[in-house]
Amino acid sequence: MTANNAAQMTVQNIKQQAKAIAENSAIPAFWITDWLLYVINKSALFLMTDPDYLLSAAEQEQFTAGITQMQHGMPLAYLTGTQAFWSLDFKVNEHTLIPRPDTEVLVEQVLDWIVSQPNDAILNTTASNNTAPKRLLDLGTGSGCIAISLAHELKHASWQVVAVDLSLEALKIAQSNAANNEVDVKFVHSSWYQALPIHEDELFDVIVSNPPYIDENDEHLQHLQAEPISALSAPNYGLADIEHIVQQAALYLRAGGLLAIEHGFDQGFAVRQLFLNNNFKAIKTVPDYGGNERVTLGCLATIDS
Structure with a gap:
């Protein structure tokens, strides 16, 4: 998932591509959806109720940059700055x-x-x-x-x-x-x-x-x-x-x-x-x-x- 295809970046296609991205990048699939929720500032229920939501240009840029950082070894928690415990x-x-x-x-x-x-x-x-x-x-x-x-x-x-x-x-x-x-x-x-x-x-x-x-x-x-x-x-x-x-x-x-x-x-x-x-x-x-x-x-x- 790169900035070149960001124009079609909806919640639905991110969900569809999450597994493949995770497998190719050796990162947990839930990191991708959790990162998406963080970027768009929505609850997990939003992934099911609003699959056609289209990310704004700023959200697309932030999301793609975060995926790249995770692919280079950055843990999700350091991107969001928080971890539940x-x-x-x-x-x-x-x-x-x-x-x-x-x-x-x-x-x-x-x-x-x-x-x-x-x-x-x-x-x-x-x-x-x-x-x-x-x-x-x-x-x-x-x-x-x-x-x-x-x-x-x-x-x-x-x-x-x-x-x-x-x-x-x-x-x-x-x-x-x-x-x-x-x-x-x-x-x-x-x-x-x-x-x-x-x-x-x-x-x-x-x-x-x-x-x-x-x-x-x-x-x-x-x-x-x-x-x-x-x-x-x-x-x-x-x-x-x-x-x-x-x-x-x-x-x-x-x-x-x-x-x-x-x-x-x-x-x-x-x-x-x-x-x-x-x-x-x-x-x-x-x-x-x-x-x-x-x-x-x-x-x-x-x-x-």
């Missing part, structure tokens, strides 16, 4: 990873653990003023999708959510996303735990992270055109950042607190071993929506356990 909308750009559906498993597991805690008033919306809030830490927050989604679910409970990232540009996006989704998250500029205090009163009940975990020598990284490589890859076969997070967690996590980490499909055994070697118990790995090992979590052992 956990029923919320998030701004994204070249400084942040695009939130992926499988990361919702991480959010689900953290919430399941919180709800399962007995006699802890964790979700008590009527906690007294003398009750210290529970604290949750998101390491390497990026767009803020994990921290903000959790804060959204816990907004009526006594929880404080803290999110850190090394990238100041990513933190700007995360702060904007928190404001747009009307949640309260404290953002900190930090390399993992570095800027966080080690103090009994500021320990966390939950630490969660989706760190870089792709082997820095992985050949697939060569084909990425847009997303920040630093947010994806790590040394030591992709395990270096995970190792650091697990090994330092005991300094910042309350005894009995939860550590939950997203990792590569082939890293489950190695990550479970890291948890085991660093005084965690009740360790388990949960699959993503494709059935691949994706999230490992465990609780920091108490003195008497």
Whole structure:
């Protein structure tokens, strides 16, 4: 689909050509229709009710330019500037990873653990003023999708959510996303735990992270055109950042607190071993929506356990 045939560019012929364009360009077919809806600013129902809608010259130009960019490796989310995650909308750009559906498993597991805690008033919306809030830490927050989604679910409970990232540009996006989704998250500029205090009163009940975990020598990284490589890859076969997070967690996590980490499909055994070697118990790995090992979590052992 090029500018030369743009004069005949209706919703109907774009729909008819979408599959062929996707196959020839190795991009998802839904990117094309979603991009069309973004350009013409219509709902999905419009594709069925108004197939004869003719794009204006400006819409045709924008649509064709976007298809060309996608064909050269630009993700749809970077064109629209937004990505849906956990029923919320998030701004994204070249400084942040695009939130992926499988990361919702991480959010689900953290919430399941919180709800399962007995006699802890964790979700008590009527906690007294003398009750210290529970604290949750998101390491390497990026767009803020994990921290903000959790804060959204816990907004009526006594929880404080803290999110850190090394990238100041990513933190700007995360702060904007928190404001747009009307949640309260404290953002900190930090390399993992570095800027966080080690103090009994500021320990966390939950630490969660989706760190870089792709082997820095992985050949697939060569084909990425847009997303920040630093947010994806790590040394030591992709395990270096995970190792650091697990090994330092005991300094910042309350005894009995939860550590939950997203990792590569082939890293489950190695990550479970890291948890085991660093005084965690009740360790388990949960699959993503494709059935691949994706999230490992465990609780920091108490003195008497």
